[in-house]
Amino acid sequence: MALSNRRSLLFLALAVFFGLGAALAARSYIAELGEPPVVVAPEVAPVVTAAREIAAGRALTPADLDVAEWPRDLLPHGVMGDPRRLVDRVVSRSVMPGEPLLESGLLPEGTDAGLPALISAEHRAVSVKVDQVVGVAGFVQPGSRVDVLATLRNTTEGNFSNLILQDVRVLAVDQTIDRARDGEPKVVNVATLEVDPAEAERLVHAAHEGRLQLALRGPGDDAKVPSLPVMAKDLMGKPKARPRAARGGPSMQVIKGTSVTSEAY
Secondary structure, three states: HHHHHHHHHHHHHHHHHHHHHHHHHHHHHHHHHHHOOOOOOOOOEEEEOOOEEEEEEEOEEEEEHEEEEEEEHHOOEEEOOOOOOOOOOEEEEOOOOOEEOHHHHHEEEEEEOOOHHHOOOOEEEEEEOOOOOHHHHHOOOOOOEEEEEEEEEOOOOOEEEEEEEEEEEEEEEEEEOOOOOOOEEEOOOEEEEEHHHHHHHHEEEEEEEEEEEEEEEOOOOOOOOOOEEEEEHHHHOOOOOOOOOOOOOOEEEEEEOEEEEEOOO
């Protein structure tokens, strides 16, 4: 019985010894790690953002504006924190919901909303009549880039077609400066193009003397390509050379029905 008690006391002592060793080892490990880092919340600042989609050329209203908190270290250049300073300012480009409104995306104070706000410096807005064909089956929308082709009739050189303008921005279709959200084609009657004064002269003269056709460009395609006028004979290929008599002797034309040949002797 005494032997059994001594074994129990021995196991108990060993358990206490290993327990104390584990506690000391854990304490030492925690001490080496040091104090847990203190997480500091980043300093934030108010930023005015768009509460909904805003089309280019529109004047901002209180309903267009929202305020969000952004980390101060990540603020874009030109942001504003007071929405009252932005009311009645005109945006120069389309803005998506949640996007911060930057000074670089706004027109100068006092600028009127609408089409005039979209015209670049030293450019003009010229409207031309279009139909379903000229307007590329209704796929030309505000913001599209187009080439302008003109077909002129009864000129001294005959009828011909020519590419008169390239990479022209469409400012509006009919009286709409907003791009269709669904992307569906819409047949319109008038397209307003942004051109410089020299291009405006070419466009107006071509519209008066012939017929215009718009060619829709793909996104990011701003290449200018060389072009030559095209006449009806250019579409028919080169004319066949007439048969000629061999040089050095007399010849005679032989007519058989509608066929005319020349034979040399």
